[in-house]
Amino acid sequence: MGDMVGKRGKVTGGIGPGLVGEVMIEVRGGVEAFLAYSALPGEEHAVGELVVIVEYLPPRTVYVAPAFG
Incomplete structure (x- = not known):
């Protein structure tokens, strides 16, 4: 799936503690x-x-941060 780190995405299900x-x-x-x-x-x-x-764990898990700019 190539390099996922650095790609942008849109939240479709709330992320939180x-x-x-x-x-x-x-x-x-x-x-x-x-x-x-x-x-x-x-x-x-x-x-x-x-x-x-900011981090990708195959097959379908990502860790994200706010995208600025």
Whole structure:
């Protein structure tokens, strides 16, 4: 799946303490859903927020941080 770190995605299921969220990420010419956790403990990400992938654990888990810019 190439290098996922640094890609941007959109939160489709809220991410926060004790929650496993969902992020849609563009891969292989389409968009796929990945399970998502916050890279920083206690940080929350709301549905619709743009995030950047900071760690990828195959096959479908990512750790995210807010995307700025």
